[in-house]
Amino acid sequence: MPELFYYKSMRNIIGIDIGTTNIEYILADEKKGPICDLLTPNPLSAFGLDVMTRISKANDGRLDEMTSLLRVTIKNDIIKLMDDCFARSGLQISIVDIAGINIAANTTMVHILMNYDCSNLGSYPFSPVHIEAIKTDSDSLGFTASVPIPVNITQGFSAFVGGDIYSGLKTLPDCDDYLFIDLGTNAEMVLCLGNTAYITSAAAGPAFETCSKGHATDAIDGLIYMLKNGIMDETGLLTDEFFDSGYDCLGMHFSQKKIRDMQMAKSAVKTGIDLLIDSAKKELSIDESFVSTLKVFIAGTFGYNLDINNCIKLGMFPEWFKDKATAVGNTSLKGTLITGIDPQKNIREIFLANLPEFNDCYIKNMYFT
Numbered sequence: 001m002p003e004l005f006y007y008k009s010m011r012n013i014i015g016i017d018i019g020t021t022n023i024e025y026i027l028a029d030e031k032k033g034p035i036c037d038l039l040t041p042n043p044l045s046a047f048g049l050d051v052m053t054r055i056s057k058a059n060d061g062r063l064d065e066m067t068s069l070l071r072v073t074i075k076n077d078i079i080k081l082m083d084d085c086f087a088r089s090g091l092q093i094s095i096v097d098i099a100g101i102n103i104a105a106n107t108t109m110v111h112i113l114m115n116y117d118c119s120n121l122g123s124y125p126f127s128p129v130h131i132e133a134i135k136t137d138s139d140s141l142g143f144t145a146s147v148p149i150p151v152n153i154t155q156g157f158s159a160f161v162g163g164d165i166y167s168g169l170k171t172l173p174d175c176d177d178y179l180f181i182d183l184g185t186n187a188e189m190v191l192c193l194g195n196t197a198y199i200t201s202a203a204a205g206p207a208f209e210t211c212s213k214g215h216a217t218d219a220i221d222g223l224i225y226m227l228k229n230g231i232m233d234e235t236g237l238l239t240d241e242f243f244d245s246g247y248d249c250l251g252m253h254f255s256q257k258k259i260r261d262m263q264m265a266k267s268a269v270k271t272g273i274d275l276l277i278d279s280a281k282k283e284l285s286i287d288e289s290f291v292s293t294l295k296v297f298i299a300g301t302f303g304y305n306l307d308i309n310n311c312i313k314l315g316m317f318p319e320w321f322k323d324k325a326t327a328v329g330n331t332s333l334k335g336t337l338i339t340g341i342d343p344q345k346n347i348r349e350i351f352l353a354n355l356p357e358f359n360d361c362y363i364k365n366m367y368f369t
Contacts, residue, residue: 011099014078015336017164018042018105018113020051020185023074024333025081027093036085043073044112050185050205051108058118067115071142078143095147101138102336104154104167106186107131126159158349160201161188167335168299171328177293183300187269191276197345198280200352202272207265215252220310222249223262227368234368236263266316267365272352273318274361279350296325315369
């Protein structure tokens, strides 16, 4: 888990970040600060590794099943969180001691959690049933029995830039111009220029979230090592010697499939950055020199221990990230403990796949450079 933050305005509270691959929890106490955390797999992975597959399954009549599974998992995880709290710190906190539960999640996870119709999430113009903040209680969601603890679900921006990103933006230092990237199954990006936010989502797949923070740098370093030593070429192809068996490097096994997954993920991220910057340039009639004023924040568990310069070497980040980018960990989870801050902007959503230059840009960025 990344470093935990505590904010004195809170009483005993549980923060939950429902990611596509994992669910992360934090229990914070007014006197002790953040005293316990928990990470568990998202059980909806059984219905597909990405949100589009899960939307399809929900629309095929399995929404009720998915909602029930997610709610039961969260209920059991909350019990485990409090059990872990006692085991780690000796503090016996029961459910009646919890003042509130704050949840941040992408829009698809919110729809499934709330049992909303997902049919408009899977096709253009990708219209969520509900994107605003939700106030409910734990009894209604089945997290507790006859103990109606307030539950607040963070509002989102759009179908593919959800409450997890909104929550994360609350944790950033005060600045007008920045690029925020959350590296997960969907690599969501927010380019803020004054009061305008350009947002987009790049389908990175599960490659990032299945690399824990302890292996993020090793995964990138391993790719660089193989590239430098001729074990794979710039197209990501392993040599004949290792094509079938894969290659072991820095404590990790790199199969050809794993390399391709990482390659597609890094291309999705770089393409998203490139086209988001280009869209802002065109709309505002400015040249690319504006990037020199940007602060860059890399969020997500994968990004917590990431070597930014090695990502630049692989072509996942542009050269201008050098000495500008900061890894900030799971900001979505941290943001569940912050109240009273509103990062709302004038939103311009960019649908990458609708841009005529998308395919060429994506293919170009597949190469390791």
